[in-house]
Amino acid sequence: MANPVVWFEVMGEDAKALRGFYGELFGWSYDLVEEADYGMVGCEQGGIPGGVGKVPESKGPWVTFYVSTKDITKSLDEATKLGGRVVMPRTSLPGGVTLGMFSDPAGNTVGLVEEAA
Numbered sequence: 001m002a003n004p005v006v007w008f009e010v011m012g013e014d015a016k017a018l019r020g021f022y023g024e025l026f027g028w029s030y031d032l033v034e035e036a037d038y039g040m041v042g043c044e045q046g047g048i049p050g051g052v053g054k055v056p057e058s059k060g061p062w063v064t065f066y067v068s069t070k071d072i073t074k075s076l077d078e079a080t081k082l083g084g085r086v087v088m089p090r091t092s093l094p095g096g097v098t099l100g101m102f103s104d105p106a107g108n109t110v111g112l113v114e115e116a117a
Contacts, residue, residue, distance in 0.1 A: 006113055007066035008050035015039070015054035022052055064101075066111035072100040075112050079104070090114070 012018045015037045022028050022041075030039030030052065038053030055061055069075040072090040079102040080086060087109055088101035098114040 003067050003069055005048055005065045006068045007111070008048060008064070009066070009111070010050070010052045010063050011055040011059075012061040013055060015052065019052045028052075062109055064109045064111050066099070066113045068115055069112050070115050072098060072112045072114045076100050076102055079110075 010018060010022065019028075019030055019039045023030070028041045030041060032039050033053075036053060038051050040051050041049060043049045076086050076089065083105040084102045086100070087103050088099065090098060090100045092098045096116070100112040100114075101109055102112070103109050
């Protein structure tokens, strides 16, 4: 697969309750990033890693997946040409991760993770 799915997120207002729900339902355990109210889920037994956390105040709850790309700006431009809309431009986070987000023509939000050079 040229651009694999590399991360998922489940975000909501009560992150602790969400983590409890998915922990009970699927047996997930979390590495908690307390200052972000975000729990990272490993993939020791297959699957992809992800996170369950608190949604920013200006957003509603969401579930999304993140796709690996060599060039986020190019991917966002292509998504726009195909009828999508940029939700978050290319953004570098502490720790060296670079993200971007777009919504598809149906309104689904999809994240992008730039591959390390």
